[in-house]
Amino acid sequence: MSAASKTMICPKCGATMSRHAEKLIQGPTPKEARQAELGLGGIVLEMHSCPACGANASRLAM
Template sequence: MARLRCPKCGTEMNLHAEKLVHPENAAEAGRVDVALGGLLQETHACPGCGNIESRRL
């Protein structure tokens, strides 16, 4: 799994949590994991500055 770099300070971020979310638009609906019944959203936390970033897979 690719690591994210913090957009604020450039430190590699730690994967903090994954959760299942429902698609919010047609583009996301097209990427739904049928086995899971939704999309995975990752939350990453920066150990350097405490920044939190979320992304949907």
């Protein structure tokens, strides 16, 4: 299983979250730039939402 396909657990209620988006963040900070995917021109965040309580979370896509 790739890192990107790992599920995220809701930090509020413990349910399995839905990974619904990947967002390219352009113009990252110097720290983020070191993690950037050169081919895409920025860092990619994956967005997760909880079907049980509606909480949102994000993490760096790998």
